[in-house]
Structures are given as C-alpha cells and as structure tokens.
Amino acid sequence: xxxxxxxxxxxTSSPKENLSIFAGRRGWQVGLLVPAFVLALxxxxxxxxxxxxxxxxxxxxAIDFKVFWAAGHLAHLGDPLAAFDVNRLxxxxxxxxxxxxxxxxxxxxxxxxxxxxxxxxxxxxxxxxSAISIVAMFLAVRPFSCGIVPVWFAxxxxxxILPNLYMGQTTxxxxxxxxxxxxxxxxxxxxxxxxxxxxxxxxxxxxLLIPLALIASGSWRTIISAVVTTIAISxxxxxVVGVGYWTEMQQMMGVHFETIRYSIYSNKQMLSPYSLLAxxxxxxxxxxxxxxxxxxxxxAAVVVAWRNPKIGxxxxxxxxxxxxxxxxxxxxxxxxGLLAIAALFLLRAGILTKTRWHLLLAAAMWIxxxxxxxxxxxxxxxxxSLRLVFAPILIxxxxxxxxxxxxALRKPTESYVNDEVFQ
Numbered sequence: 001x002x003x004x005x006x007x008x009x010x011x012t013s014s015p016k017e018n019l020s021i022f023a024g025r026r027g028w029q030v031g032l033l034v035p036a037f038v039l040a041l042x043x044x045x046x047x048x049x050x051x052x053x054x055x056x057x058x059x060x061x062a063i064d065f066k067v068f069w070a071a072g073h074l075a076h077l078g079d080p081l082a083a084f085d086v087n088r089l090x091x092x093x094x095x096x097x098x099x100x101x102x103x104x105x106x107x108x109x110x111x112x113x114x115x116x117x118x119x120x121x122x123x124x125x126x127x128x129x130s131a132i133s134i135v136a137m138f139l140a141v142r143p144f145s146c147g148i149v150p151v152w153f154a155x156x157x158x159x160x161i162l163p164n165l166y167m168g169q170t171t172x173x174x175x176x177x178x179x180x181x182x183x184x185x186x187x188x189x190x191x192x193x194x195x196x197x198x199x200x201x202x203x204x205x206x207x208l209l210i211p212l213a214l215i216a217s218g219s220w221r222t223i224i225s226a227v228v229t230t231i232a233i234s235x236x237x238x239x240v241v242g243v244g245y246w247t248e249m250q251q252m253m254g255v256h257f258e259t260i261r262y263s264i265y266s267n268k269q270m271l272s273p274y275s276l277l278a279x280x281x282x283x284x285x286x287x288x289x290x291x292x293x294x295x296x297x298x299x300a301a302v303v304v305a306w307r308n309p310k311i312g313x314x315x316x317x318x319x320x321x322x323x324x325x326x327x328x329x330x331x332x333x334x335x336x337g338l339l340a341i342a343a344l345f346l347l348r349a350g351i352l353t354k355t356r357w358h359l360l361l362a363a364a365m366w367i368x369x370x371x372x373x374x375x376x377x378x379x380x381x382x383x384x385s386l387r388l389v390f391a392p393i394l395i396x397x398x399x400x401x402x403x404x405x406x407x408a409l410r411k412p413t414e415s416y417v418n419d420e421v422f423q
Contacts, residue, residue: 015314015348016146023148031150035157038370039134042165046130050123060093060122064102064334065168069093069125071104072118075111080241083111084248093122101259105252108237108245110170110202126168136176137161143183144344151344158340160368169334174203175341182317185222194225201230205328206335208295209302213320216306260330261288268385271336271369271394274329276387291329298323301405310408314349318342319405322398333373333386339365342397351404361400364393 022031049061060066070092071083082088083104104111117125138156145152164171177200184193197214200207214223238245264270264278264287274291278284305311305319321342325331343365346352352362372389 013350015144016148018348018350018353019146019148019151021353022150022154027148027150031152031154034159035153038157038159038162041162042130045166046123046127049126053123058094060095061126062095063126063167065126065129066093066095066122067102067104068114068129068168068170069118069122071106071111072114072116072125074118075115075241076118080108080111081245081248084252103252103256105249105256107201107204107234107249108241109233112237112240129168130165133165133170133172133176137172140176140179140183141344143186144179144348146348154366155340155344158337158366158368159370160340160366161337162370163373164334164337166373167334169332170202171335171337174200174206175337177202178321179341185219186313190219190221191225193219194222194227195229197222197226198229198233201233205330206324208327209299209320209323212299212302213306213316216303217316257330268387269333270331271333271387271390272329272331273326275331276391279385279387288329295327298326301402304409305405308409310411311405312349312408314345315351315401315404315408318345318349318351318401321345322394322401325394326398333369333390336368336386336390339368339390339393339397342401346397346401346404349404351400358400361393361396365397368393 021027049063052058053061060069067089070089071080073092074080074082074088086101086103089102089104117129120128134157138152141156142152145155161172163169177196181193181196181200184190184196197207197210200210211223214226260267260270261284264275264284267275268279272291273294274287277287277290282290302320302323305316311319321338325335325338325342343352343362347362352358369386369389372384372386375384
C-alpha cells in the first residue's frame with residue numbers, strides 16, 4: 001500500500017506557505033466577508049421561500065428539494081416505490097407545471113436518509129437539509145485550510161456553491177464526502193476513506209473516475225472498504241424498500257436519460273462537454289460519443305497522476321476533481337461548485353499562486369457561475385447559457401492543471417515537502 005501523504009513531487013513549498021498569501025488583511029476581508037455575504041444571500045432566499053410557502057398556502061417551493069422532500073414523505077407514509085411515480089410526487093409537493101418534469105431516480109439508501117425529513121413540513125425539512133450541507137462543508141474543508149481561517153471559510157462557502165444551496169441539491173454533501181475521503185487517504189486511513197467513498201454512491205454519475213484513482217494508487221483496502229460500504233447500505237435499504245425498488249430505479253433512470261438526450265440542445269443549465277457540444281450545433285449522437293472520448297482522456301490523466309510517485313497529493317486531488325467535472329455527461333449547474341474545490345487544491349499545490357493571472361483563474365473558479373445563475377434563476381435573462389459561462393473557466397483550469405502535471409512528470413524525483421498530517 002503506497003503512502004499517499006509522502007509521495008515525491010516537484011513542489012518546493014508546503015501548502016501552508018502557498019496559502020499564506022491569504023493570511024493578510026485582504027485575505028481576511030475576502031475570506032470572511034464574501035462567505036458571510038453568500039450565507040446572507042441564502043438565508044434571505046430561504047426566508048423568502050418560507051414566507052411564500054406559509055402565506056400562500058403552498059406545500060413546497062419549486063426547487064429541486066421538492067422532489068427529495070416529496071419522495072421522503074411518501075417513504076414516511078410507507079409507500080417508497082411511489083416515489084418513482086412523477087404524478088404522485090407532484091400531488092405531494094403541488095408545484096409542478098405542465099413542462100416541469102422532475103423525477104426521483106436516487107438509490108434507496110438516500111431515500112431512507114430523507115425519510116425523517118419527509119415527516120416534517122417542507123420549509124423545516126429544507127432548512128435542516130441545508131444546515132447539514134453547510135456544516136458538512138465546513139467540517140470537510142477545515143483539514144485542507146492549513147489553519148488559515150480565511151481559506152477555511154472562503155472554500156466552505158464559496159460563491160460557486162450558491163446554485164446548490166438555492167436548489168436544495170446534494171452537491172454540497174457529495175463534495176464534503178469526497179473531501180472527507182481525500183483527507184482520510186492523506187492520513188493513510190484507507191478503510192475510513194473507503195467508507196466515505198461508499199457514501200458517494202448517492203451521485204454515482206460523479207464518481208466514474210474515483211475507482212481509477214484508487215486502482216492506480218494501489219489503495220486496495222480503500223477499494224474493499226468502499227465496496228463493502230456500498231453493498232452494506234444498499235442491502236440495508238433494500239430490506240426496507242424491497243427488491244422491486246431497483247427495477248423501478250433502473251427504468252426511471254433510462255427514461256430520465258432519454259428525456260435529457262431529447263432536450264439537450266435547449267438545456268442551457270447543463271454544463272457537461274456533451275451539453276456544450278450539442279449546444280453549439282454538434283449532432284447529439286456525435287456529442288455523446290465525444291463526451292465518452294473526453295471521459296476516457298480524463299480517466300487517463302487521473303491514472304497517470306495517481307500512479308506516478310512524482311505527483312504530489314494536492315495535484316492528484318485537483319486532477320481528480322477536474323476530471324470528475326469533465327467525465328460525466330450529466331453535470332448540472334448546481335454541481336459547478338466542484339471547480340472551487342479544485343481551485344483550493346491547485347492553490348495548495350502552489351500552481352495558482354505564481355502569477356496574477358493564475359490568481360484571477362483561482363478567483364473565477366471560486367466564484368463559478370454563482371452570479372450568472374442569479375440572472376437565470378430570477379429570469380432576468382432567458383437567453384443566458386450557463387454552460388457558456390462555465391466552459392471557459394473549466395477549460396482554462398484543465399489547461400493549467402495539465403501543464404502542471406506534465407511539468408511534474410518531466411522533472412526528476414525530489415523530496416516532497418507537502419507531507420503534513422491532518423488531525
């Protein structure tokens with residue numbers, strides 16, 4: 001089993017030294033004021049929604065969490081398979097319009113996790129779900145902040161995470177789980193890392209490259225732990241919801257994917273390369289084929305980074321997270337917060353701290369499509385395509401990361417100073 005926390009690298013300074021540029025007065029201002037503003041915006045959003053739900057006698061608000069809450073409510077009533085009936089979901093949350101088709105297609109373990117929230121009114125359930133997501137982000141980012149408070153706060157509540165918070169989506173929880181797994185790997189706690197990776201099956205489409213990273217690094221205990229965790233939570237959930245759940249989920253996922261393919265040309269809120277290519281006029285079948293080529297190339301980069309002992313842990317993590325953003329054809333706008341976390345690792349590795357342009361790129365990754373999403377969500381513009389805002393940032397980030405990876409591979413092995421142990 002390789003020691004992932006002490007690989008060789010070309011980095012000549014520690015993560016704490018690389019992040020120390022944010023320890024000054026401006027760093028404190030940005031690191032505290034911006035997250036406070038992000039939190040204030042979200043509290044205003046959720047407060048306004050709460051008032052609308054109560055004053056207008058609504059059951060729920062027309063955001064993605066309505067599906068989670070409605071599915072949890074049906075499970076609470078003892079009818080979990082009804083979650084796959086879009087009409088039953090609509091009867092519960094009472095927000096669907098004719099064109100608003102939002103199905104349930106998640107694993108049974110997530111449905112059981114939502115069951116207690118389904119026993120609560122929508123507003124309270126959303127508030128608790130959001131609080132758990134925010135706390136999870138703070139706990140998960142802390143080990144990577146090197147004790148620098150502005151860094152900790154800035155990346156626990158970056159502007160890029162706002163779309164996820166507004167929609168009541170699961171991306172914050174998924175990112176927190178990935179960071180927890182990376183922290184465990186960094187500390188050579190391989191079994192614990194596998195446990196967190198097993199929980200990431202909440203969004204399996206985002207985890208396509210994680211097994212490649214683990215195999216390339218020889219983290220066999222982590223792989224076994226992840227498999228055991230996945231099987232265990234799936235079996236326990238199946239005992240509650242029944243074997244028929246898996247058939248219903250498979251059928252719904254097939255219907256959902258075909259629906260996505262049908263609407264991919266006009267879907268301006270999906271950010272994947274597949275969506276971008278279709279959006280600029282490439283035939284859908286060709287765009288999907290090119291997506292799988294990109295996925296394979298991203299997987300190859302992950303294997304190279306995680307296999308070669310010259311590559312430091314932070315660069316490995318950045319390659320994996322950017323690869324995740326490239327690898328799935330199903331990447332929605334609320335998942336753009338992944339770029340902010342990739343920026344954190346590129347900063348820790350000293351890659352985005354060398355020039356002013358690099359710092360500007362880090363800022364763009366940290367801000368993400370947060371401001372642009374307001375324009376779309378509040379219907380200021382019906383023509384703005386979020387994928388056209390996201391794509392240049394992702395492409396530049398991947399180019400810088402790939403350049404750093406190639407440079408590290410070309411240099412001779414030397415002692416790696418990025419070897420701090422998390423506590």
